[in-house]
Amino acid sequence: MKITKICCIGAGYVGGPTMAVIAKKNPNIQVTIVDINQERIDAWNTEDLSKLPIYEPGLAEIVGETRNKNLFFSTDINKAIDESEMIFISVNTPTKTYGKGKGMAADLKYVELCARNIADVAKTDKIVVEKSTLPVRTAEAIKSILHNTGNNVKFSILSNPEFLAEGTAIKDLLAPDRVLIGGESKDAIEALANIYGSWVPQEQILRTNVWSSELSKLTANAFLAQRISSINAISELCEHTEANVNEVARAIGMDSRIGPKFLNASIGFGGSCFQKDILNLVYIARSYGLNEVADYWEQVIVLNDHQKRRFSDKLISTLYNTVSGKKIALLGWAFKKDTNDTRESAAIYVTDHLLSEQANIAVYDPKVPSSKVYDDLNYLQTRTEEENNSLVETFDNPYDAINDAHAIAIMTEWDEFKTYDWTKIFDIMKKPAFIFDGRNILNKEEMSQIGFEYSSIGK
Numbered sequence: 001m002k003i004t005k006i007c008c009i010g011a012g013y014v015g016g017p018t019m020a021v022i023a024k025k026n027p028n029i030q031v032t033i034v035d036i037n038q039e040r041i042d043a044w045n046t047e048d049l050s051k052l053p054i055y056e057p058g059l060a061e062i063v064g065e066t067r068n069k070n071l072f073f074s075t076d077i078n079k080a081i082d083e084s085e086m087i088f089i090s091v092n093t094p095t096k097t098y099g100k101g102k103g104m105a106a107d108l109k110y111v112e113l114c115a116r117n118i119a120d121v122a123k124t125d126k127i128v129v130e131k132s133t134l135p136v137r138t139a140e141a142i143k144s145i146l147h148n149t150g151n152n153v154k155f156s157i158l159s160n161p162e163f164l165a166e167g168t169a170i171k172d173l174l175a176p177d178r179v180l181i182g183g184e185s186k187d188a189i190e191a192l193a194n195i196y197g198s199w200v201p202q203e204q205i206l207r208t209n210v211w212s213s214e215l216s217k218l219t220a221n222a223f224l225a226q227r228i229s230s231i232n233a234i235s236e237l238c239e240h241t242e243a244n245v246n247e248v249a250r251a252i253g254m255d256s257r258i259g260p261k262f263l264n265a266s267i268g269f270g271g272s273c274f275q276k277d278i279l280n281l282v283y284i285a286r287s288y289g290l291n292e293v294a295d296y297w298e299q300v301i302v303l304n305d306h307q308k309r310r311f312s313d314k315l316i317s318t319l320y321n322t323v324s325g326k327k328i329a330l331l332g333w334a335f336k337k338d339t340n341d342t343r344e345s346a347a348i349y350v351t352d353h354l355l356s357e358q359a360n361i362a363v364y365d366p367k368v369p370s371s372k373v374y375d376d377l378n379y380l381q382t383r384t385e386e387e388n389n390s391l392v393e394t395f396d397n398p399y400d401a402i403n404d405a406h407a408i409a410i411m412t413e414w415d416e417f418k419t420y421d422w423t424k425i426f427d428i429m430k431k432p433a434f435i436f437d438g439r440n441i442l443n444k445e446e447m448s449q450i451g452f453e454y455s456s457i458g459k
């Protein structure tokens with residue numbers, strides 16, 4: 001089946017970069033990304049490429065090359081569905097905040113709305129691709145909605161989970177470790193494999209059944225997050241035994257069966273997916289009565305929450321057991337470097353804890369706008385917006401954020417933090433000047449020599 005027009009529902013962190021790369025590598029295919037969020041679509045269409053709604057290294061260049069040639073952004077969802085032979089569903093699948101499965105299960109209402117929208121509009125046969133991360137067996141529900149329209153349109157459903165990481169999305173998309181396609185219809189699978197085949201070697205395109213594909217995505221994220229919780233657990237033991245977590249990580253990572261990646265001890269993982277996907281996995285396991293399986297994976301989250309909490313606890317105890325009225329400068333608000341995404345960022349939870357202890361928080365992040373910091377804190381509903389406004393200040397310049405601070409807490413591993421004039425920073429801080437390096441990016445000896453009271457994770 002030859003595909004000439006593709007539509008992607010959801011212009012977010014996955015839909016935007018993924019479709020931009022598909023458009024770049026398939027100049028003969030017209031790719032339209034649609035979304036219900038007018039503001040987001042306007043931002044994707046903005047002339048000034050530095051103002052795209054998502055910051056990802058290399059993304060603006062690709063959008064600049066392809067936009068309005070074979071890549072389009074629109075809110076006319078029905079038109080795009082009607083015209084396309086292949087439709088990707090790339091909408092958000094957050095943890096449910098209500099009803100059955102609240103706080104655990106994935107909320108599939110947006111995915112279902114897309115399926116119903118496609119069912120209503122389609123007049124010709126379509127391949128529907130699940131790009132969102134979905135619980136195993138979701139395709140069953142999508143199939144049921146699409147196959148009961150009574151309009152004689154044939155739908156093939158594929159699962160094609162996305163493995164990109166934010167901050168390296170373009171690099172990951174251009175050279176993926178693998179592409180995974182799950183489905184029943186061989187024609188549909190090959191139609192999608194052909195699109196990726198424009199730049200991904202065929203042997204790296206895996207074909208599986210739909211359920212393996214859906215479950216592989218949750219499993220991949222669970223394994224990745226488990227590595228971080230494992231090294232973070234060891235980091236706490238290091239702090240009690242004079243072992244150094246970096247040295248331990250290096251020593252175990254050189255074992256080729258373990259491998260060196262994803263062993264950076266940290267303040268705890270953030271991001272929109274690890275926690276939500278593991279909670280979802282735990283929920284699914286419980287729903288099958290597999291309590292030991294559920295308990296096993298749940299520990300990854302328990303440990304992660306502990307890691308965030310113990311960071312702020314240590315900060316408070318080191319500052320003589322009180323941060324009330326003290327200025328704490330937070331460097332970084334994004335959940336990792338090279339992204340403006342703050343979803344589930346550890347910075348939010350550390351700040352919330354410090355605010356409960358009446359600290360004054362000064363935030364600097366190179367890419368996160370001030371409004372996002374307040375939105376993230378207000379969303380928690382721990383205190384009023386007025387209180388958040390009065391206790392938290394954001395800055396466009398790190399030195400202003402740090403001026404007169406009692407302590408610095410490094411929340412994100414932005415490269416620029418390493419290049420700051422740390423002697424000047426020491427001079428403008430209150431003494432003793434404390435640094436809590438939640439990302440282990442600074443050199444302990446150098447910092448101590450300047451005069452800082454420096455502490456990091458797992459050392």
Ligand code: NAD
Nearest residue numbers: 010011012013014035036037091092093110113132133162
């Ligand atoms: P996002 O929130 O950035 O984007 C989702 C978009 O979908 C939003 O702009 C929203 O307005 C739109 N949307 C929701 N319902 C809609 C509807 N009915 N019609 C049209 N548009 C609609 O989310 P994201 O980070 O891109 O994640 C999307 C999916 O991909 C999730 O399932 C996530 O788990 C998965 N995923 C995310 C990442 C990542 O790094 N962010 C990586 C791999 C997989």
Ligand code: UGA
Nearest residue numbers: 162163164165166228262263264266269270271273335336
């Ligand atoms: C993660 C996965 O890496 C992607 O493969 C997956 O597609 C994606 O989730 C998803 O499904 O959403 P992402 O969350 O964007 O990608 O970024 P990661 O690089 O995985 O980092 C996640 C969090 O773990 C960050 O807070 C990061 O700082 C932290 N981390 C990562 C560590 O603390 N230590 C590490 O060694 C690695």
